[in-house]
Each structure stands twice: as structure tokens, then as C-alpha cells.
Amino acid sequence: MSARDFHGVPPLRVERLSLTDSLALSADGHAPFGALGYGAPGNLAWMPTVNARVISDAGAMADVWHASEHVESGTSGVVRWRCDGHWLLGAIDLDEAAEGAGLTELAHRAYHDLFRSLQQTGCTHLLRIWNYLPRINADGGGLERYRQFNLGRQQAFVEAGQAAFEGAPAACALGIHQGALCIRFLAGRSAPMPLENPRQVSAYHYPPTYGPRSPTFSRAALAEIGGGDVALFISGTASIVGHESVHHGDVRAQTEETLRNLEAVIGAANERCSARFSLDAIDAVVYVRHVADAPVVRDILARRLGAGSRTMRHAVYLEADICRQDLLVEIEAHAVAGGALGG
Ligand code: 3EB
DSSP states (O other): OOHHHHTTOOOOEEEEEEHHHHHHTTTTSOOOSEEEEESOOTTOTTOOEEOSOBOSTTOSEEEEEEOOSOOEEEEETTEEEEEOSSEEEEEEEEOHHHHTOOHHHHHHHHHHHHHHHHHHHSOOEEEEEEEEEETTTSBSSSSBHHHHHHHHHHHHHHHTTOOSBTBOOEEEEEEESSSOEEEEEEEESSOOEEEOOTTBOOGGGOOGGGOSSOOOOBSEEEEEOSTTEEEEEEEEEOSEEBTEEOSTTOHHHHHHHHHHHHHHHHHHHHHSBSSOOOGGGOEEEEEESSGGGHHHHHHHHHHHHOTTSHHHHHOEEEEOEESSTTOOEEEEEEEEEEOOBOO
């Protein structure tokens, strides 16, 4: 038992389930702490969804998060949250047309309220953020919409006194074809350990050729989640070496490069904790720009990781745009293993 358990931190747990199995968990009228649904119905308060098409055969899935039984729900401005006093799961859905605001302003407002929700609940440390932007690669009046988002996001981090460079949270940012700006996040009471990828320039240090303000995220984060376990949150990972997109137009080579980047991030994680993570045992979400590329990506993953590996069995494939026009595939993931930080 670690010292942390003596202080009574309720453990955080996560399981990837079919939509049917996740809905069965709330059949007695008692909803789990929270979930992120992929292809799930959008009307469950405890399960905010991702508005992208699921293309894997298993269909709709959910990452169900379990915390302690005493879950309180509330709002902080545009944020809806659920919190057990130690762990916080939040969701924001902001429609540009309804709000009459552009993406820079909406991103700023969303993150401003996100930081308010952290203060309000006392869960002041972000563990992971999932961002979904409608029409991410479209022009936003002279600036690509992803770049507009980066502008508003970084500004909100800086204004809130949050780490916008080294120490930024793990995150992903994908494009959806339509709908609202969707942000989901997980936070806790202790700071996670941010990780970078030695093969890549830190995103918060990308040169200004990628936009006036750099993206605000770390390549991964490690967090103790109670019960003697460590969680690894791997940010969206793509075919970028240094700061450049590589293998333009070649989805096979992009997938191979993405796997090398995932290996590098997992290697960095294993150096910073006593837990052991590996590429064939993660719960991944695979985003492909073109649905027709999904079988190609899946074949490469099967060959590299083993067709029966946990990563293969659990992977969810979604149709989504990647934040750079020249990227065709992106993979993000989380994993939990026994151990502690340091070691
Ligand atoms: C990249 O490596 C690919 O803006 O939050 C990955 C993860 C990417 C997170 C974000 C963007 C983000 O730059 C894109």
C-alpha cells in the first residue's frame, strides 16, 4: 500500500466497454462517475460524447471512469462537471452560431470557465483534455481554425496562470465535420508528471510557421490514481518528427512513424515510474481522416502489435480530421499499470 492510500484518496479507475455494457452500469439508476462515449447517444449527463463517426466493427464504445460513490454534479459557466472531491470530469459544448462568436473567442471562453471549474471543485490539476473542433482545417478569416483555437486556448492558460509551455496538460485536438466545439477534461488534486517525446519538438515550442500561438499540450502525462496504480495519458500522436509532418500522402508510412512516436513516449514514461507500459497494451483511439484508410492502418497495427493484443482488441477507430492538413492519422491512448511515480 502506498502512502497515498493511507491518506484516503479514492482510486480512479477506467474501463473501455461496449455502449451496451456501459449503459448496463447505470441500469439501477445509479450512474457511474462519468464516461466519454464514442458513437453513444448524446443525452446522458454522465456520458458526454464525441461527435465523430465510429468506423470500428464493434460500433459504439465508451471509456467509463469510476471514482468514489459520492459524486456531485454542477456547472461553472459553460462547463458541466462531475466531481467526487478528488477527481473531476468536465464537459463543454459551445456552438459558434448559437453563441455568435468566433472560434478564438469560444476557445478562450471555454478554457476560462474550465479553469474556474478547477478552482470551484479544488481539483486544480488537469490530467488530460480532449478537444473536438468543427471544421478544424477550414479558414477562419485569414487564419486556419485550428490556429484560431490555439490563440484563444493559450491566452486563457496564460491569463489563468496555468502552465502553457512546460508542464501543460496532455491533450488531443481533432476535427469533426459539424456541431459544437467540444471539450472534455479530467482533473485531480495532485499534479501529474508531464512527458515529452525525444523525437519531437515540444508542441508548445513549435515555430510560428504553425500559427501565431503554439498548441498548449505535453506529449503525455503520468499520474498516480490511487490503489497503487499509475495512469499514462498519451496525447494525440501523429507522423511528426522534429516539428515537421513527414510522409505526406502516405498513410502506411505515417502510421509506422506514429507507432515510433508512441514507442518513444512510452519509453519516456517507463523511465519516470516503476510501472511498465507497452505499446501492445494500451486503450487507443485511432483517428483517420479518410475512412478508406482505416483497414490499412489496422493491418499495420496488427502486424506491429499482434492481432490479439489488448491494443488491437480495444482500439476505437473514428473518422476525424487531424489538426494539420497533411496528416492522415493520429492515435491517442491511455493505460493503467501497477507502480508509482519516480522509481
Ligand atoms: C501534433 O503533434 C499533432 O492541439 O491539443 C496532437 C495532440 C495535436 C494535441 C492539441 C494537437 C493537440 O502537433 C496535433
